[in-house]
Every structure is written in structure tokens, then in C-alpha cells.
Amino acid sequence: MTDVKLRKDAALNRARLLEAGREVFAQRGLDATLNDVAHYAGVGVGTAYRRFANKEDLIDAIRCQQDSELEAILNESLAMDDPWDALVHYLEKSLALHVRDRGMAELLTGRRVRPEMHDQSRSRLAPLVNRVADRARDAGVIRADATGTDLIFLQIACIGISNVVQDGPEIEERNDARDLYRRYLWVMLDGLIPQRDDTAPLPVKALTTMQLHTLLSDPITADNSHATRSNVNGRP
């Protein structure tokens, strides 16, 4: 994958760019420019474009690392005895990562970059997420109609909250505002627990793993056709 032959300094700069990319994209999101990444890495712009033909290539490489981290969290969860603890562990750890990394969050929430990379990520992680959910459901600690895709949307919901908080100003006497998303994570976790028998079923079915996959990785088709109303003023 990473080219076999690479001069020593070149390899070093590549690593520097990767690290800088993580940092810059984490703070400013995937819209940050490759120029910014290069500067942050203390490297010329030309070097950046020589190591990574374009921004997407860099993002892909970074994503590969991030997937490994998520995979590790999932494996930790799956190694735990208590299915509920495992579920909580996954959500808390995964969210802690996404909340501190705007780029990672944008990737999760369906910002399309490279469909193939999306496919690869999902086939690597989705089965593990599903297993975490299935274990909890089979043990009866979450409602019978909860699925792995619910865990994803639950995270997306929390990320939405976190973004709002982070984009805003500091709040006096409230240095824990960054963690506000956890309040709602726990509301949702409580909502996932099976309750009274007369609880109404959820009003909308969950997406299947395949549907979620389609949703997050298909190429952009939206034409955004500039609808125009015909000239109403009767002028030429």
C-alpha cells in the first residue's frame, strides 16, 4: 500500500504530513486545504502534493488509521462480559474520538470522499458494531427492535449536538460544555432500555445495515437542479 521504495527524507515527510493532516482536519474539518496541512507539517506545499496526489489521497490514508482505532474500541467491547457495559463502552469511546476530531465526524456522518474507501471501512467495522448491538439485544438489556444501525444514528445525533456546542463561544462557569453531548447520549441510552410492557413501539423502522451503507456511501446524484420560475413580470 505505502510505496515500497521511498527515500529516507521522503518517507519522513510523508509521516509528518499524515500526522499534520490528522491534527488539522481534526480541528478544522475536511475543508482545510492541503496547503494548510503542509504548513502545519513544516513542509513545502509541493512536497505535500508529491506525497499525496491530492487531498483525497491524504484523507484516505488518515481514515485507514482511524478505522484501526475504532476497530480496537470495538474489540475491547466485544471482549467484555456484560453486553450492556460493552455497548456503553463502544459508544462512549467512539464518541469521545469523533467529538474531538471534526474530520472523523464528517466521515461518519456521510461526507462522501471516496466510495471505495467507504466500502472498505464499513465492511471492516459494521459487522463488529452489529455484534455489539446484537449481544445487548439478545441479552434483553436493550429493546427488542434495536439494531446496529441505531448505534450509528445515535452517534450521529450526539455529534450534531457537539458541533453546535463547539462552534459557539466559551460559556462562563461551564467548562464541561464540550461534554454536553453525553447528557443526551444517556437520555438515548435510557430510551433504549426496555421499559414498561405497554411501551409504544418506535414509529419508524430502523434502517438495515445495507440501507445505511447505501445512504452513506453512494456517489452524489442530487442534481440540485436550479429550479427557475418562468419570468412572471412579463418582461423580455
Next chain:
Amino acid sequence: MTDVKLRKDAALNRARLLEAGREVFAQRGLDATLNDVAHYAGVGVGTAYRRFANKEDLIDAIRCQQDSELEAILNESLAMDDPWDALVHYLEKSLALHVRDRGMAELLTGRRVRPEMHDQSRSRLAPLVNRVADRARDAGVIRADATGTDLIFLQIACIGISNVVQDGPEIEERNDARDLYRRYLWVMLDGLIPQRDDTAPLPVKALTTMQLHTLLSDPITADNSHATRSNVNGRP
């Protein structure tokens, strides 16, 4: 507010622009250009800039209308006998609006446009939202530590989900995907209901109304200072 003297055609075009603005911003978000709005209205670009000095003015005018709609929903809720039904009514109706209007959603989620307008909106709506929440809490149908600001964040969470779904492609055999957010709305509503007495308290305190206000309406201070690491390569 709207200028007293305005020639007939000018007033007509102003109305057209307002309506077109709602439509265009609803579909494409507040990043749509005034040019687009003008075209959609079937009106020249010059006219647009004459009726509204800039995009912000137009957005403000639109927001004023939207606030009235939200206020109406809140009043409907407050007129209902059952505090739980009132709560659900507000959330469902308000979300239905926001989900079909990207511009409106962006305003709610803290996209700063005009601080003064934000202030005006919030002082108009926040008390009503709080009353809905307080009624439900006092009646014991939602947990004792739930507040009005929770209702806002709950909506923000749902909007985050809805955005992901809407940005993606259509999903076969699933024409109700647009409403997927409601699945999670109801998870959260269930999570809001007081449950077993041994339920752990939420891990993070809610924001106060004032704190939420600060968060969503203060001017942008973030410097986004382009952090640069000093040249590590030892080159000039």
C-alpha cells in the same frame, strides 16, 4: 419595519423575493446566493439587491415569518390539557418544519447571522419552550432534571440525523427514510420519561436558558489561528 412607501411593483417584487427566499433557502440552505433567489423569483439580480441591501436582510425578514410559525405551534401546545401531549405536539410539529427547511434548521443550530435578530427570536420563543418543558416536568411526565434547553438539543440531535439522511441518495423500498429522525425522537422521548427509581442521574447538567442563549447568539470569536509548526526540516 417594511418601508412605508414603496411603489406597487416594488412591493410585489419584494414579496416575490421573500417567498422565493423561503423556498430556495429551505432546499439548499443559507449558503444559496441572492442571485439564485432572484432567479427563482423571476426577478433581476439588481432588484434583489435593491429590495434587500444584502443577503442577511432577506434572511432576517424570512426568519421573522418563521418565528411566527413556531410561536403558533408553541401556543397550540400550551393550549392543550395534557402536558405530555403538549410536549410531543411541540417537538413533532417543530421538527417537521425544521426538517423540511434547511435554512430554518441552520438558524436553530446556531448559524450566526445577525446577533440582534437572534436575541429577538429567542426572547420571543424561549419562554414558551420553557413553559412547555416546565409543565411536563411539574406534572411528572418527564424526569425531574429535564429543562427547556433539553428540548432544543433534542431537536438539534434530530436535525443532525435528518441532514445525513437527506444528503444521501434515495433508498429503495424505503420511502419513509426522510422520517427516520422520528425513530430517534421517540427513543429520546422514552429516555425522558421517569423510569425506575434507581435510574442513574444524567452525567452532565443541562445548560441554562442563558447559557444556551450565549452559545447560539454570540458573535464569532474563534480566531482559527493558523497554527504553524516551525520549520523542522532545518531548511531556510
Next chain:
DNA sequence: TCAAAGCGGTTGCGGCGTATCCGCTTTTCT
């Protein structure tokens, strides 16, 4: 009827992100 008000949309301007190019430096190989 005619001045004032309004209109259309072309055009200029400025900012921005991508990616290249070229003179110079470092590495690597013999």
C-alpha cells in the same frame, strides 16, 4: 405628459483552493 422610481443583468472585483513548475538541495550509489 414627464420626472421619479424601479428594473434587468452584464460586468468588475476580490478571495480562495488546487496543483504545477523550476531552481536548488539532499540522498544514494558506485
Next chain:
DNA sequence: AGAAAAGCGGATACGCCGCAACCGCTTTGA
């Protein structure tokens, strides 16, 4: 050691886009 190959920096060309003004023509209304 010395030369060829590989790499480096960063100024800059290029294309794109959104905002807004300007000016010749049209509509309004007194």
C-alpha cells in the same frame, strides 16, 4: 568523491464563485 536521481520549497497560474455596482431602458403615478 562525485555524479545522477530523487526530493524539496514556495511563488504563482488557473479556474471558480459570490457579492455588488452600474447604466441604459421601462413602469408608475401625479
